[in-house]
Amino acid sequence: MELRSDTRVGSEYDGSHLGRFWRSIWSCNSPHKIRHFAWRACRDVLPTKENLVKRKVLSDSCCDECKLAEETSGHLFWSCQRARDIWSLSSLFQESWVQLFGSFMDMLWYVVMVAQWEWEHSDVEKLIVVAWALWSNRNECRNRGVKKSCQALLQGALEYLDAYQACVVELGNPKQPVEPEHRLAGVGILIRDAEGHLIGACSKKLEAPLGAIEAEAKAVELGLLFARDLSIQDFTLESDSLMLINVLQDLSPPPSSVAALVYSLVAMSHSFRCVDFSYVGCNGNRPAHLLARHALGIAELSVWVEETPCFLEQALKQDVVATFID
Structure with missing residues (x-):
């Protein structure tokens, strides 16, 4: 099946390296829904409050968590204090706190393409699953769900990733029925x-x-x-x-x-x-x-x-x- 469009999707990132970046993301050993989340977050199509205001769904784009800034993907996943606390607990970002990431794509591009020698691929997988857990709990809170502590959110996300990867190893056993x-x-x-x-x-x-x-x-x-x-x-x-x-x-x-x-x-x-x-x-x-x-x-x-x-x-x-x- 095919779709033919009159528009092309542009990118402000170096086209010669963009393919390698996407291959790295899609090769992550994590559930498809989490890789798909990372792709949507990088494309900035998640329904953050900034995007909902642009679509005229909301009139206020202020972050519900800190009330200090507009809820962009860069703020939600990096500069908001809740995100900073989670990344601090994770120890994933060690010498990168001076970085200013304007978007989720900026953050992921940095760890995959710029600081690639400092990051193992398994650490990139952890970053993405923790960001997904942060986004999921943010949505739960907006629907009157329970706000998880930073420690509980981080631990739950990493345990979920470990369990998934263990299942992948088990299913890869040739003794398993096909x-x-x-x-x-x-x-x-x-x-x-x-x-x-x-x-x-x-x-x-x-x-x-x-x-x-x-x-x-x-x-x-x-x-x-x-x-x-x-x-x-x-x-x-x-x-x-x-x-x-x-x-x-x-x-x-x-x-x-x-x-x-x-x-x-x-x-x-x-x-x-x-x-x-x-x-x-x-x-x-x-x-x-x-x-x-x-x-x-x-x-x-x-x-x-x-x-x-x-x-x-x-x-x-x-x-x-x-x-x-x-």
Whole structure:
């Protein structure tokens, strides 16, 4: 499945090193939801109070914790006193207290790319999981939950990471049973601009016995979520399932097996500025099929942002040439 957008995602960081930075983040031995949190925090798309004010959801961006500054990602995860207390307890930042990080991306870029000789990859994993725990408890408090002490938050986050990594080691034992291949489905998502340049791509393995229409509906769902995370508002969503496209265009009723999901997809599409659904034949969707095939050989999810997977380069070039010839 593919999305074509008229906008490109920019970055103020050195493009020549950005790929290495993202590879380091996505290779962290931590749950996908935590790696995805880090990616969203770096893209500054978390619903901090600063962002909610920009979206006109809130009128006040003051930090609920300290009441001293605007709640930006840089303040929330670094300069707020609660964050400082947590990092002090963690001993992760030793000689870095003089640094001024304006955003979460600044902080993570520093430890991964600037101070890389001082930081083990395992320490980067700890930093991200602690930041995730801080964000999660912040949200719990905003919903009248219990505010954890800095010590409890830090200890709980690190224990959670240890437990996850222990499970990964155990599941990696060859004696463990392997899921039958026929129970798996692969999903490939491709986002390109109007000239065919790659904005982002992802492969995801679905460990469920899904039929073709069900798998394609899940692909559309993942594509919409991916576009939202990349802050893309105008795009054409292409699928090689004519049945599903007809359903999404309200030209035919949905099959009962995907009816609930289709209604959810239509509602989700309304949260964007403009989404068009378009059918494309299998021959015109080869890059997405390669991503879907790649998904069957990965653990869970692979994401590429502003970089091209090596196995996709030739197919993308051929697809762009064919598009402009047509």
